[in-house]
Amino acid sequence: MFLKYCVRCVLPDSKPDLHFNADGVCAACQAYENRAAVDWDQRQEEFLAIVNRYRDHTNGRWDCIIPVSGGKDSTVQVLKMLELGVRPLCVTATTCDLTPIGLANIENIKNLGVDHVAFSPNPVVRRKLNRIGLEEVGDISWPEHVGIFTIPVRVAVQFGVPLLIWGENSQNEYGGPNAATSSMTLDRRWLEEFGGLLGMRVSDLAETRGISVGALAPYTYPSAEDLERVGVTGLFLGQYFPWDGLSNALLAQASGFHSWETVIEGSMVNYENLDNHQVGIHDYFKFLKFGFGRATDIASLHVRRGRLTRRQAVDIITRLDGKFPWTYLGKPLADIVGPLGLTVDEFIAICDRFTNTSLFVTDKGGALVRDSLGNLTKLSYDNVT
Amino acid sequence: MQLQVEVLDLGINNLASLCRGLREVGGVNVRTVASASEATGADMLVLPGVGAYGAAMGELESRGLTEVVNKHVASGKALMGVCLGMQLLGDSSEESPGVRGLGLVPATVAKLVATGDVRVPNMGWNSLEPAEPARAFPTLLRPFDFYFVHSYAMVPDDEGDVLVRCRFGDTAFVAGVLRGNVLGLQFHPEKSSRGGLQLLADAVAWAHG
Amino acid sequence: MAKHRVIPVLLTDGVSLVKGEQFHSWRTVGSVVAAARVFSMRDVDELMLLDVSATREGRCIAPAMVKSVADCLSVPLSVGGGVATLEDFEATLRAGADKVVLGTAAVRDPQFVTAAALRFGSQAVVVAVDSLADDADAVAVESGNTRVEMSPVELAREVASAGAGEILLQSVSRDGLLGGMDLPTIRAVAGAVSVPVVASSGAGEYAHFFDALSHGADAVAAGAMFQFTEQTPRGARNYLAQRGVAIRMAD
Numbered sequence: 001m002f003l004k005y006c007v008r009c010v011l012p013d014s015k016p017d018l019h020f021n022a023d024g025v026c027a028a029c030q031a032y033e034n035r036a037a038v039d040w041d042q043r044q045e046e047f048l049a050i051v052n053r054y055r056d057h058t059n060g061r062w063d064c065i066i067p068v069s070g071g072k073d074s075t076v077q078v079l080k081m082l083e084l085g086v087r088p089l090c091v092t093a094t095t096c097d098l099t100p101i102g103l104a105n106i107e108n109i110k111n112l113g114v115d116h117v118a119f120s121p122n123p124v125v126r127r128k129l130n131r132i133g134l135e136e137v138g139d140i141s142w143p144e145h146v147g148i149f150t151i152p153v154r155v156a157v158q159f160g161v162p163l164l165i166w167g168e169n170s171q172n173e174y175g176g177p178n179a180a181t182s183s184m185t186l187d188r189r190w191l192e193e194f195g196g197l198l199g200m201r202v203s204d205l206a207e208t209r210g211i212s213v214g215a216l217a218p219y220t221y222p223s224a225e226d227l228e229r230v231g232v233t234g235l236f237l238g239q240y241f242p243w244d245g246l247s248n249a250l251l252a253q254a255s256g257f258h259s260w261e262t263v264i265e266g267s268m269v270n271y272e273n274l275d276n277h278q279v280g281i282h283d284y285f286k287f288l289k290f291g292f293g294r295a296t297d298i299a300s301l302h303v304r305r306g307r308l309t310r311r312q313a314v315d316i317i318t319r320l321d322g323k324f325p326w327t328y329l330g331k332p333l334a335d336i337v338g339p340l341g342l343t344v345d346e347f348i349a350i351c352d353r354f355t356n357t358s359l360f361v362t363d364k365g366g367a368l369v370r371d372s373l374g375n376l377t378k379l380s381y382d383n384v385t
Numbered sequence: 386m387q388l389q390v391e392v393l394d395l396g397i398n399n400l401a402s403l404c405r406g407l408r409e410v411g412g413v414n415v416r417t418v419a420s421a422s423e424a425t426g427a428d429m430l431v432l433p434g435v436g437a438y439g440a441a442m443g444e445l446e447s448r449g450l451t452e453v454v455n456k457h458v459a460s461g462k463a464l465m466g467v468c469l470g471m472q473l474l475g476d477s478s479e480e481s482p483g484v485r486g487l488g489l490v491p492a493t494v495a496k497l498v499a500t501g502d503v504r505v506p507n508m509g510w511n512s513l514e515p516a517e518p519a520r521a522f523p524t525l526l527r528p529f530d531f532y533f534v535h536s537y538a539m540v541p542d543d544e545g546d547v548l549v550r551c552r553f554g555d556t557a558f559v560a561g562v563l564r565g566n567v568l569g570l571q572f573h574p575e576k577s578s579r580g581g582l583q584l585l586a587d588a589v590a591w592a593h594g
Numbered sequence: 595m596a597k598h599r600v601i602p603v604l605l606t607d608g609v610s611l612v613k614g615e616q617f618h619s620w621r622t623v624g625s626v627v628a629a630a631r632v633f634s635m636r637d638v639d640e641l642m643l644l645d646v647s648a649t650r651e652g653r654c655i656a657p658a659m660v661k662s663v664a665d666c667l668s669v670p671l672s673v674g675g676g677v678a679t680l681e682d683f684e685a686t687l688r689a690g691a692d693k694v695v696l697g698t699a700a701v702r703d704p705q706f707v708t709a710a711a712l713r714f715g716s717q718a719v720v721v722a723v724d725s726l727a728d729d730a731d732a733v734a735v736e737s738g739n740t741r742v743e744m745s746p747v748e749l750a751r752e753v754a755s756a757g758a759g760e761i762l763l764q765s766v767s768r769d770g771l772l773g774g775m776d777l778p779t780i781r782a783v784a785g786a787v788s789v790p791v792v793a794s795s796g797a798g799e800y801a802h803f804f805d806a807l808s809h810g811a812d813a814v815a816a817g818a819m820f821q822f823t824e825q826t827p828r829g830a831r832n833y834l835a836q837r838g839v840a841i842r843m844a845d
Contacts, residue, residue: 001609014609016622136635137628200632203826209635289625290610354627356609357658366658397714399690401664435687436715469715503596504790504812506717506759510597510639510842530597530842532640532670534692534717536759552595576670576692578637578844 001358002384003291009300010313010382014290014359024383032304035242047240051086054163062089062115064163067152069095069275070105072245073167075252077237078112081165087115089161093151093218094120095276096130096144097336099329101258102275108256119151121218125211129219130278131340132209134347137200138289138354141282146202146219153232157222162231168238245272245301265328268295268320277336280328281347287322288351291359291378295321318381324374348374387414388593391427393454394419395444398435403467406575407431410586421449429592430457434469438494438537439481441469451487458489463592464567471562471569472539480537490564491542497535501554506536511560511572513549518563522587525549525561529580531572533560538571597842599639599813600803600830602820603794604629604663606675607647608656614817615770617724617738619646623821626659630666633820637844638827641667642695642762642815645675646737649698654682657689664690672720672762683710687718695720695762698735701742701749704756711757720792721758723749723783727767728776738766746779747786754787761787762815765795770818772798777809784810800825800833807839 003012006026013020019027055063063086068074070092081088092106110116126143133142156164202220206213213220222232237243249271253259260270266283273279273294287293299313308316326333337347352368361369361377368376390407392400394417407415418424432454434441445451458464466474475486478494486494499505510530519525525548533551538558541547548561551571562569568588574581604626605612605619611626612619626643633641643663645655655675664671673686674695686694694714700707700721710719724734725746732741733749742749750761763783765776775796784791793811797803803814819825834841 003609014622016610016624018622019620136631138625139628200628200635201824201826204632204635289628290622353662354625356625358609358656397684397687399664399688401661401690402668405665406668435692435718437712440713499788504788506789507596508717508760508790509599509813512595512597534670536715536717554596573670573692575668578669582668 002380003359003378005383006300007383008310009303010296010310010317011300012290012292012296015292016290028300029304038242040240040242043240047235047237048084050235051081051084051163055086062159062161063087064089064165065152065156065159065161066090066114066165067148068092068106068109068116069148070102070109071273071275072249072252072257072271075105075109075112075255075257076248077165077167078109078114079251079255080237080241082112082114088165089155089159090114090116091152091155092116092118093144093147094118096126096141097277097331097339099275099277099331101260101329104258105274108258112255117155119155119218121147121151122215125215127340128211129205131342132205133200134281134285134340134342134350138285138350139282140278140285141276142200143219144276144278150219150221153227154218154222156232157226157230160230162233164232164234166234166236168236168243244305245298246305246307260329263320266294266320266323266325268298268316272298274329277328277331280325281333281336284322284325285351285354288355288376291322291356292317293322314382321381322376322378324376326373387412388429388589389425389427390415390429390431390589390592391418391424392416392431392433393445393450395434395436395441395448395450397440397444398433400433402575403431403433406582406585407589409582410589413589418450418453419448421453424450424453427457427462429463429465429589430454432464432466432470432473434467434471434473436469437480438469438472438478438486439484441473442481442484442486445473445487454487454489458567461566464489465588465592466567466569467575468535468571468573471571472537474562474567474569475539475541478537489567490539490546490562490569492539492546492562493542494537494539496537497553497558498556499554500556503554507533507553509533510577511551511553513551513560514557515549516547518545518548519561521563521591522548522584524580524584524587527580529577529583531560531574531577531581531584533572535571539569595840597639597840598807598811598834599792600827600834600841601640601642601672601792601794601813601815602633602638602827603642603644603815603817604633605817606643606645606655606659608645608651608653608659611821612646613770613821614646617646617734617766617769619737627662627666629821630663633827634666634668636827638669639831639842640670640672640813642672643674643691644695648676649678649736650739651676654678655686657685660686660689660691674720674722674762678706680706680709680713683714687714693718693720693760695722696758697722697724697737700753700756700758701733701735701744704752707753707756707758711759716757716759716789719758720760720762721753722762722764723753724764724766725776725779727765728779730767734766738769747782750783750787750791754789758789760789761791763791763793763795763811768796771796772818772823774798774802775806777805780806780811781809784812798823800830803830804834804837804839807834 007024129143475492551560672693673691790812793806794815797816
């Protein structure tokens with residue numbers, strides 16, 4: 001099957017939640033165009049008004065919680081809030097396979113001058129969940145996706161700090177609970193719909209895979225009562241400030257953030273997704289299921305912003321996107337999947353299970369064709385007329 | 386010693402689930418056989434079935450598999466018929482008058498009658514009422530439901546051949562038969578989740594013994 | 595005792611899992627195989643896979659996709675989407691479907707239903723009756739895009755007597771809205787035929803299932819409810835069992 005690609009950027013319509021209009025322009029490009037019409041000054045005022053509403057001038061509590069991974073975006077989230085004279089509590093939900101550079105970047109955030117809490121879920125349980133996520137829904141990062149929401153929200157409840165400051169809201173065309181519409185809270189329904197859970201839920205594991213309910217505490221959302229009592233809500237900075245990953249990288253680097261020495265495997269840049277060795281696998285499975293990987297996402301962002309032409313983007317993607325993840329940030333695949341109890345061959349068998357064969361070149365017998373490095377080739381890297 | 390199991394392929398239905406279910410039992414070597422020339426004298430034959438009685442018997446004949454089945458049973462080896470495959474074990478069926486079945490279990494096949502609040506075809510999960518011979522298959526004695534999808538059911542001549550029944554509206558139909566080395570199951574064990582897979586394990590154990 | 599079934603529905607555009615709303619299903623939400631595996635983990639009674647773009651694109655649902663879903667399951671699978679010929683029907687069964695759902699093709703030509711029933715058995719033939727709206731005297735074909743002047747009851751009667759073994763009753767206006775099901779139409783259709791009726795479209799909470807079953811449905815199906823709310827097939831079965839409905843309790 002030939003994918004249909006946006007005529008402006010290079011995102012395909014197989015991307016979850018991406019709408020194309022009648023002219024073949026994707027919703028992300030349309031949303032970007034609409035940025036010009038946004039009154040960003042007014043948005044900033046709204047933002048300040050909300051922050052002030054939650055600012056704690058007495059009692060020595062924190063004004064807000066900022067979930068931070070150490071990456072370029074969370075570094076900028078912290079910089080912005082510090083600029084406003086806000087006292088944040090930074091929360092890191094420790095990632096699956098923390099890299100040395102990732103650790104350095106978390107330390108860098110602390111040294112911007114903030115209180116910081118790291119919650120590291122039980123790594124033995126975590127590795128089980130990585131494996132289950134990989135085998136059941138083709139997403140090794142499933143526990144990560146859950147944890148980056150549940151852990152900061154649990155901290156919010158535990159420390160009694162209601163306002164969470166997230167970065168970009170990739171779902172902003174559908175909205176979501178936002179402090180501006182203050183009656184909504186980040187409830188489970190929102191998490192189910194927008195949290196990218198691929199349908200698998202924490203309750204499935206406790207009921208069917210014999211992992212005790214207690215072991216899943218970090219991945220469990222606080223109760224509705226607790227959320228309401230504390231009044232937990234969140235806002236997305238991307239709603240109030242024109243968000244740009246590369247600008248954030250520059251700002252972050254100017255404040256001590258480290259990037260990688262070369263373009264990262266599977267990507268086309270060196271300044272993001274530096275904290276978790278498993279990300280290469282996560283991105284590869286996106287390619288297998290939907291026919292596009294990390295390079296496509298990033299190329300599309302830069303085309304939208306006029307830094308690359310569409311033609312250049314198509315060329316880059318054809319050469320870089322969806323490569324088999326033999327290493328990530330230099331760590332070999334065997335060392336990444338080994339701790340999960342998998343061999344590379346077992347990993348490859350799981351890849352095959354989730355590969356959408358209709359998108360890739362196959363031989364006469366219907367088997368996928370791989371090059372000498374194990375890479376697949378898509379049937380089309382651009383629209384077929 | 387691995388049990389050699391051959392599943393007869395009549396060209397209509399998909400055998401992947403059945404083969405997968407049998408393999409999961411362990412200690413089993415499963416292959417499909419589409420004609421007499423492919424049969425290699427297995428320990429256990431499985432006769433699945435989807436579709437109509439007449440068409441299925443026609444396929445069995447034209448592929449030379451009727452002979453294979455009869456020889457296999459005559460030599461004392463185990464035969465398991467599933468769904469339509471169970472009905473083919475009998476003498477005839479209302480569904481295709483005039484067509485002769487395998488005649489391995491004295492029985493006719495009649496259309497289900499919908500009484501009470503049930504409908505025909507019988508589609509869905511139902512529990513079983515085990516008869517005495519069911520003791521050889523421990524899973525049948527546990528409170529599992531099994532998946533049925535059929536409009537006809539076997540009516541054995543010999544009460545002693547009845548393995549399990551299934552309550553259906555105001556009546557009950559025969560949902561399983563056992564006559565010597567011939568086993569018939571009206572429901573689909575390979576589509577009945579964990580209970581079904583456990584029953585396949587029982588059937589393999591029975592074939593071994 | 596015969597049990598009622600709770601059936602999750604997966605919609606696809608041929609590549610990905612999509613979400614439907616009033617039969618418009620542009621929104622890709624994930625991977626079909628991943629969703630099938632999750633439901634298999636949850637030990638559902640049965641699963642339904644429908645390709646909602648197939649008819650419009652002039653093709654039948656791809657056997658490779660059917661196989662990839664069937665390989666995840668040890669419970670029955672019903673499959674539909676662009677099945678228009680006996681060859682399509684057979685290919686779909688061979689790829690792993692236990693039952694095939696006919697839509698547009700059955701409405702346009704009831705004799706196709708008869709031919710399929712004769713060749714493959716009524717129990718393998720499911721016909722979708724897509725009611726346009728509550729109280730409507732019309733049904734839809736082509737994934738909700740074309741109106742046909744025939745009431746759901748008339749269509750159901752016609753295809754049941756043509757040989758369909760099961761009716762899948764859907765509602766274009768209620769699809770994906772989680773607002774409840776069209777109970778009067780469910781009752782009317784269930785009362786008009788003697789084959790099982792699967793009620794679908796509109797379920798948003800467990801009570802909706804109870805209502806549909808009380809109105810004569812043999813089984814209930816839901817897409818959006820299981821994928822986008824906290825509710826699960828197991829939760830549905832527990833709820834229904836508590837309200838006295840004969841339902842399979844998974845181990």
